[in-house]
Amino acid sequence: MTNSEQKPIVKVRHLKQYFNEGKKDEVKAVDDISFDIYEGETLGLVGESGSGKTTTGRSIIRLYNPTSGDVYFHDENIAKLKNKHLKDFRKQMQMIFQDPYASLDPRMKVKDIIAEGIDIHHLAQNSEDRDRQVADLLKKVNLNPEFANRYPHEFSGGQRQRIGIARALAVQPDFIIADEPISALDVSIQAQVVNLLQDIQEEQGLTYLFIAHDLSMVKYISDRIAVLYKGKIVEMAETEEVYNHPLHPYTQSLLSAVPVPDPELERNHHVKEFDHSHPFKEGEELREVKPGHFLYCDEATAQKYQ
Numbered sequence: 083m084t085n086s087e088q089k090p091i092v093k094v095r096h097l098k099q100y101f102n103e104g105k106k107d108e109v110k111a112v113d114d115i116s117f118d119i120y121e122g123e124t125l126g127l128v129g130e131s132g133s134g135k136t137t138t139g140r141s142i143i144r145l146y147n148p149t150s151g152d153v154y155f156h157d158e159n160i161a162k163l164k165n166k167h168l169k170d171f172r173k174q175m176q177m178i179f180q181d182p183y184a185s186l187d188p189r190m191k192v193k194d195i196i197a198e199g200i201d202i203h204h205l206a207q208n209s210e211d212r213d214r215q216v217a218d219l220l221k222k223v224n225l226n227p228e229f230a231n232r233y234p235h236e237f238s239g240g241q242r243q244r245i246g247i248a249r250a251l252a253v254q255p256d257f258i259i260a261d262e263p264i265s266a267l268d269v270s271i272q273a274q275v276v277n278l279l280q281d282i283q284e285e286q287g288l289t290y291l292f293i294a295h296d297l298s299m300v301k302y303i304s305d306r307i308a309v310l311y312k313g314k315i316v317e318m319a320e321t322e323e324v325y326n327h328p329l330h331p332y333t334q335s336l337l338s339a340v341p342v343p344d345p346e347l348e349r350n351h352h353v354k355e356f357d358h359s360h361p362f363k364e365g366e367e368l369r370e371v372k373p374g375h376f377l378y379c380d381e382a383t384a385q386k387y388q
């Protein structure tokens with residue numbers, strides 16, 4: 083994709099999500115982040131546990147009411163929309179959750195789980211049409227349509243995650259937030275689910291925000307990567323650029339902690355420590371230091387790269 087072809091589907095501006103605001107236990111889970119997600123791309127959102135990845139996803143999709151800031155979806159500001167109007171947008175944005183065991187109601191049949199959105203948005207003309215849509219969705223995620231009448235406990239983790247993907251696809255969204263969709267799965271299954279998500283993306287021109295703490299898999303699925311640290315984006319660029327030329331010390335430390343498959347290289351491989359005691363300095367903000375490469379830094383540092 084060249085710059086001129088990149089059309090944002092989601093624009094996040096100065097988004098803040100604070101919990102227990104003004105109280106002693108206030109948490110600035112998301113602290114003034116701004117970024118775009120382009121149509122048809124996968125933006126990987128990475129960071130360690132507690133950095134605010136899930137909160138970012140949930141705030142964009144309005145599972146939380148943002149403390150402040152704006153979220154534009156197809157140029158409409160949805161950050162302050164009220165319930166009735168929000169429903170239409172919910173149909174276009176879906177979420178796939180981390181834990182395929184917790185996210186599927188064990189008392190519901192697979193067909194009712196998948197058809198949840200179809201029912202809410204009245205997308206089936208009658209029960210035959212509903213069944214047909216469910217069968218098509220099961221086929222799309224490479225599951226046997228005959229599974230429709232079974233319950234979640236009859237399936238493996240990978241199969242359950244496919245059911246979760248079918249549920250998300252049921253309302254024909256154009257934007258999906260995948261919140262660590264593979265981290266609860268066996269390594270052998272992870273690639274299958276990633277490949278499925280990529281095939282579906284190509285077929286349907288979907289846009290993904292792919293949340294991950296594991297940097298090795300996110301590399302293969304993401305066009306661009308945003309690195310989140312303590313509720314702030316500290317670096318964002320095309321995937322190759324982030325992996326080959328990381329500029330922020332936190333990104334450098336994250337990448338240096340990824341195991342190297344070659345034992346020869348591993349011997350000379352040092353984990354770069356990041357000073358967590360003074361992570362941010364006065365005057366720093368996310369600045370475009372090279373075309374398409376954003377770094378959380380001060381003006382003087384940004385000048386160095388121009």
Ligand SMILES: Nc1ncnc2c1ncn2[C@@H]1O[C@H](COP(=O)(O)OP(=O)(O)OP(=O)(O)O)[C@@H](O)[C@H]1O
Pocket residue numbers: 101102109110111129130131132133134135136137138295
């Ligand atoms: N509902 C909530 N109430 C209070 N604090 C919360 C709530 N949800 C998240 N937090 C806090 O906000 C911070 C960010 O959490 P979040 O779950 O977004 O991080 P994460 O990067 O997704 O982590 P993980 O990889 O562990 O899921 C954490 O300090 C967390 O404890």
